[in-house]
Amino acid sequence: MSGMPWQDEHWARLQARRARGAMPHALLICGPEGLGKRAFAERFVRGLLCLQPVDGEACGHCRSCALQAAGTHPDRVTLTYGLRKDGVQRSEIVIDQIRELSARLAMSSQFGGWQIASIDPADALNGAAANALLKTLEEPAAQTMLVLVADAPWRLPQTIRSRCQRVEFHLPAAEQALAWLESQGVTDAAAALQAAGGNPGLAQRWAQEGSLDRRREVRKDLAALAAGRGEAMDVVRRWLDSEPAQRVWFAAQAVAEEAKAKLSGAAGPLASALEPAALADWYASANRARESLRGPLRGDLTLLELLARWR
Template sequence: MTLRPWHAEAWQRLQARRERGALPHALLLAGAAGLGKRDFLHTFAQGLLCQQPADGVPCGTCRSCHFFVAGTHPDVVQLSFGLRKDGVQRSEIVVDQIRDLSQRLSMSSQFGGWQVATIDPADAMNAPAANALLKTLEEPSQATMLILVADAPSRLPATIRSRCQRIDFAVPSRDESLAWLTAEGVKDPAAALLAAGGNPGMARDWATDGALKQRSEVRGDLLALATGRGDAVEMAKRWQTNDPSRYLWFAAQAATDELRARAEGTKSPLESTLDDEALDAWYGQANRARDSLRGPLRADLVLLELLAAWR
């Protein structure tokens, strides 16, 4: 797994602590989706278990690396969304999962080295699960590394965040992002980066899966609604069928562009009839709607409410 250029500083800082034998017992990898937190996690965890790493980078050929890549390493525990009794995947990480994890970590390493446990997404733990994890963080087992991954770390209790060494993944500079996207073979890196709000990982993914077309679709829909030519119900149904969270991302982005055009005195791209205060409130509503999709609310109703407010 190749680290991304903007990972270099955090990687070297972590490896320096490893050289001194001063690694923390818990890490929190925090930052927006698309910045490579999980690539960083996998490389670091594999390197920690590797029998002959170079500057923390795994060799890829030793027995430990083979087990790790195959997903069968006995000293690795990966915790994510489990299944309910009826076989449906949960939308949160629950307390029983954390208790099982804590029990597993109380055992000795089978390879005689580190044990590595990951919780991803850690910000999906419910309150009882977070409380149960707190005890494990306060009483860590020897040679155990617990790594939490969170796209929205603010959802984690402060007591959890304060007991982890936090590594923040920030959006790199535009030049660094464009250079990386070009090296990744993205045909129009500038357009993809603009659509992704400067996030290079998202830009790379979106450049190949129709996201730029989706962005244009959102702007066309909002323009149609503002000029009385659109059907909010039809739009809500269409947005629901193909990654509604991304539709909402582009909707919030469009509102920002509308406000910017007004501030600069240029032509309004969406012809919204909302005043500046209402438009700013709509931007906030679009972002809250993205959060609502994580919960039990019906996506079509969330989308319809937002589109009706725009019209």
């Protein structure tokens, strides 16, 4: 299993710690979605449990690797969203799950090596679960490692973050990201990377999903509304029908470009009548709307309010 090029430094650092017997008892692998955090965590855990690793990489053939591939390795636990009593998936990780995990980790390793527990997404721990996990972090058992994976590490309590060795991925340089996208066969890599805000993983996925067409549609919608054409409610219906949060992201991008153009004295691509300060306010409102679309509020009202302000 090979990693993405921007992961190489983190990989080398962890393997150096492994070579000198200085592995941490807890890792927090974090950073924006799309940079391969979960693939990195999987690669690392498989290599750590492998009986015959090569430069930290799992051999793929030993008994441990076979058990991991089957999902039955006795020294590996994966914790994510559980089910409620009525069978509905939870939206958070709860204290009972952490208590069960702690009891499992208190037992001895069956292979005589590491016991590894992965928590993903760790930023979904509720308050009680986070407090329970803190006790495990404060009194780690020998040869036990917690691997926390989080897109939004700031949602974790500082007390947990401070007890983990942080492996944080940042957006790579544009040249490296473009080279990787082209190696993956992404056509129009530059446009895809711009749409994804410099995130190569998202750029690859969005290019495959046809999101660049969606981005062009959003810009046309905003330009039409700015010119007094069309109805905001019609736009809301279309946006709700297909990736509304992504469409708002594309709208925020376009408005940021509009504001930048106006500040330089040029005509913006959307021909909006709003001044730069008002455009900045709308950009902030768009980002809040993206968060609201992930919650329980009605998406149509959220988008209608946003687009009414734009028009």
